Amino acid sequence: EGRSPRPLKIRRQTVLVNEIKGKPLIIASPNDDITDVAKRLVQNNVNHLPVVDSDNKLLGIVTSWDIANAVAKGENRLxxxxxxxxxxxxxxxxxxxxxRRIDKHEISGLPIIDKNNRVKGMITAEDISRLMCVRNVEEGV
Amino acid sequence: EGRSPRPLKIRRQTVLVNEIKGKPLIIASPNDDITDVAKRLVQNNVNHLPVVDSDNKLLGIVTSWDIANAVAKGENRLxxxxxxxxxxxxxxxxxxxxxRRIDKHEISGLPIIDKNNRVKGMITAEDISRLMCVRNVEEGV
Ligand SMILES: C[S@@+](CC[C@H](N)C(=O)[O-])C[C@H]1O[C@@H](n2cnc3c(N)ncnc32)[C@H](O)[C@@H]1O
Known part of the structure; x- marks a missing residue:
């Protein structure tokens, strides 16, 4: 008998956030009004904008769901x-x-923040869904 | 030599659309106005509503991105x-x-349609992203 053999282990490579090809970074400022933000979302075909200060530090996030919320509540300011x-x-x-974080918080996108706390981009559930189909093709599933 | 052994094959189970636990079905009607649709999206914490007729047959889809579009263009009717x-x-x-379909069409959710062409629910990029984390846990990755 002796030592049992090391179990065969299939290791999938871990993909890191900065390896995902996201869309170019589009931002909003806290003083923008809702109509401008809505236009920016539509023109860039995205659902999420990080709200940043002049130093590209994160102040908040606005999504098209928040625009729906503004419509529902009659708010005009971001x-x-x-x-x-x-x-x-x-x-x-x-x-x-x-x-897992997307699942836990019931959200659909997260700003990507670098070591200096500056906003680098967004990662969304669509990006992760896309990754799944790429991985399955590579694995031949 | 002879026959080479069958290659070890790791088969992941294929998950089907109707095995996904989605949210309860919330719908819209083509005559709804934008404010009502916005409220329904917000109250139910969703981004997508299938637009159906009285027979639950699909007429269209509205997402919070379309609400942003309505704000951008000053439209009031769904x-x-x-x-x-x-x-x-x-x-x-x-x-x-x-x-793959989500990726190809740059959308984030699809209505699920049964054999009688009636709307059963929605499947979203978030659902698929969630599935990925479940699968990875099961596979111990
Ligand atoms: C092209 S996406 C762009 C924003 C973002 N990529 C997303 O998925 O929401 C937004 C448009 O796609 C439309 N759309 C969403 N789901 C759809 C579907 N299953 N079939 C056709 N159009 C859809 C919406 O009505 C909206 O006008």
Whole structure:
């Protein structure tokens, strides 16, 4: 008998946040009004904008869902509908961890923050869904 | 030499659309106005509503992105902003196929349609992202 053989282990490579090809960074400022933010979302075909200061530090996030919320409540200013407590992703985190975070917080996108706390981009559930189909093709499933 | 052994094959189970636990079905009607649709999205914490007739047959889809579009363009009626050519998912399709469809069309959710062409629910990029984290936990990755 002796030592049992090391179990065969299939290791999938961990994909990190900064390996995902996201869209170019589009931002909003807290003083923007809702109509301008809505136009920016539509023109860039995105659902999420990080709200940043002049130094590109994160102040909040606004999504098209927040625009719906502004319509529902009759608000006009971004300040009043943006989310200020933001769930973020770090550049060196594994994407699986982000998938769990999206699930846990029932959100659909997270700003990606670098070591200097500056906003680098967004990672969304669509990006992760896309990754799944790429992985399955590579694995031949 | 002789026959080479069958290669060890790790088969991941294919998950089908109707095995996903989605949210309860919330719908919209083409005559709804934008403010009501916005309220329904916000109250139910969703981003997508299938637009159906009285027989639950699909007429279109409206998302919070379309609400942003309505704000950007000053439209008030759902009819004028909903998308009428809808990309759908069938109940017995594999989720991987849906992930590719989401990627291809740059959308984030598809209405699930049964054999009688009635709307059963929605499948979203968030659902697929969630599935990825469940699968990875099961596989111990
Ligand atoms: C092209 S996406 C762009 C924003 C973002 N990528 C997203 O997925 O929401 C926004 C448009 O797609 C439309 N759309 C969403 N789901 C759809 C589907 N299953 N079939 C057709 N159009 C859809 C919406 O009505 C909206 O007008």
């Amino acid at each position: 300040k009043d509908v943006m989310t200020k407590k933001v769930v973020i992703a770090r550049e060196d985190e594994p994407v699986d961890v982000i998938a | 009819k004028d902003v909903m998308t009428k050519k809808v990309v759908i998912a069938r109940e017995d399709e594999p989720v991987d196929v849906i992930a």
